[in-house]
Amino acid sequence: MFELSANTLRLTDFKSISVSGNKVACVLHWNAAQPAGGILDVDNIDVYTIENGQITKAEIFTADEESENKFWGE
8 A cells, every 4th residue: 555655645534433342433534645646535434343452354434435446546
């Protein structure tokens, strides 16, 4: 991810939404810029499963799938 974003990928905001058992849901805001002009400026909702103090699973939901796919080349 850092290679594709020319090492510009930054987590610029984080808000915890809720915790339920061993899962936590949060809103993350990401920014990045590619040398060729691609810009990423997007919110994601991430749901993490925690076991023994470590993230064992991450489910990522983007607010703008089209923008993400364009930026990451998918």
